[in-house]
Amino acid sequence: MNFHYESLDHVQVASPKGTEEQARDFYMNKLGFKELEKPDTLKGNGGVWFQAGTVHIHIGVEEPFIPAKKAHPAIRVKNLDALKEHLSNVKIDFIVDDRLPGAKRFYVSDPFENRIEFLEWD
DSSP: OOOOOOOOOOEEEEEOTTOHHHHHIIIIIITOOEEEOOOHHHHTTOOEEEEETTEEEEEEEOSSOOOOSSSOOEEEOSSHHHHHHHHHHTTOOOEEOOOSTTEEEEEEEOTTOOEEEEEEEO
16 A cells, blocks of 8 residues: 555534534533634534644534444543543543553543543553
8 A cells, every 4th residue: 555544633523403502611611622613614514623732523513413322532641530630620420441451541421422532541
């Protein structure tokens, strides 16, 4: 092959129509992402885009909406324990999963019940 994969550009998860403010509250106010302005050609689709460091999450409107409870983005974190403490302080529940050897990880659900994994490798 004459090509190689460089990195993941973004992950898109879905939300119901009209839930952009809920997404902003969760991803910006609770998780600390910044909102990215969508291109004018895509604004009419609804949804909202976020970034934290090199992690990009796009929230796209889907009707009918079905949350992704198994499929999920997995975000590598430095100092996972500090993130757990932060999430506890902002009243975000998480589920710890210790079944992946060599990693500490947990899951949260966004306001739309999409699963998000946060992990730190030993």
